[in-house]
Amino acid sequence: MYGYGYQYGTIKGGSIGATLAAAYKARVEADGGTYENANCLINFLNDLQPDFYNDASLIMYPSGYKATKIYSVKPTGGTGDLTVARASTKTYIDSALARQTAAADVMPVSYESGGCGKYNPDPQRTNLVLNSATLVTQNVTTTAQSYVISFEGTGTVTLSGTYAGSLVGTGATPADRVSLVFTATAGTLTLTVSGSVINAQVQAGAYPTSYIPTVGSTVTRTADASTTTGLSALFGQSEGTILFNINALQPVGLGSQIIGTINAGGSLFINFFISAAGRFAADFYPAGVYGFSISPATVLTSGNYKIAIAYKASDYAMYVNGVSVGTSANATALSTTKDTVIIGNSMYGSRSEVMLFQTRLANATL
DSSP, rough: ETTTTGGGGGGGGGGHHHHHHHHHHHHHHHHTOOEEEEHHHHHHHSSSSSHHHHHEEEOTTTTEEETEEEOOOTTTTSSTTTOOBBOOOEEEEOTTTTTTEEOOTTTOOTTTTSSSOBBBBOOOEEEEESSTTTTOOOEEEEEEEEEEEEBBBSSSSEEEEESEEEEOOOOOSSSGGGGEEEESSEEEEEEEEESEEEEEEESSSSSSOOOOSSSSEEEEEEEOOOEEEOOGGGSSSSSEEEEEEEEEEEOSSSSOOOEEEEEEETTTEEEEEETTOOOOEEOOOGSSSOOEEEESSSSOOSSSEEEEEOTTTEEEEEEEEEEEEEOOOOOOOOOOOOOOEEEOSSSSSSEEEEEEEEEEETTTTT
């Protein structure tokens, strides 16, 4: 009998997940990458059913990375590693819950909520305050749109001018970061500071993103991007299954939030997202032209979701946390060669594993 690609007898008395993780660690470090989140990776692999591991053509779990690359656990030879890009540095929270800085083009494993690390792609944002490490009273120019102020410390920031309100800090660590979303008018926003306000940020948008340090001028962090081509051998072309594990922090009120897309030669084939109404949705594009959607009626709340999208002519389905939430009997197969995975950066939250299968898995498995 085989499981996880190994004969059980070969590693009897040991952890199958530990054996697989050790081989993965060796590959990552031999390539000059960073390996971490080890216990979580081992537990994830141990929790997989043997056939699930064997049948998957791609498994990505947030444990290995370097500049321009996220290492996939499978294929073990690296042909499924994902490409990442970002022109600027970015900050993130390490496993000790301390803030660190990642170099350009590095997608680090981040631990904002503690526990197992995840990947947290950010959109482009600009920190509009100056000398953000220790904030002092200052003015910021706003337009008529949504903004977010966030900071750590035990002080208070009182907002006046284009918006009236206040935000009170609760502590000095990254875990104590507080935030306030508000809609400003056009003009001058005054930030009046009392007490200790550190690592402060005011940015356009409807949710806080990773901290952007500033000194004497505003600073822009460019967007994280992940577009990986050349994966046609890992996709089921006429049928297959895609699994995502995400943590959605604010499903409602942020507009459409792209989780991931599947392309073929630049033509869109599957687009998976949270809709503006706060529902999961998958749009399907046979032959590169929109054909149909699966969109369950349930409005999401903040939390962790495991999503499966299965595709096959007359047998399309979406499952969330093991429950069927939508199907389609559309008779058209997604037959054109699919070769590209794009991980979206507009979802407020984080991503754990991504898995591909070249067959349409049985509903009982989903």
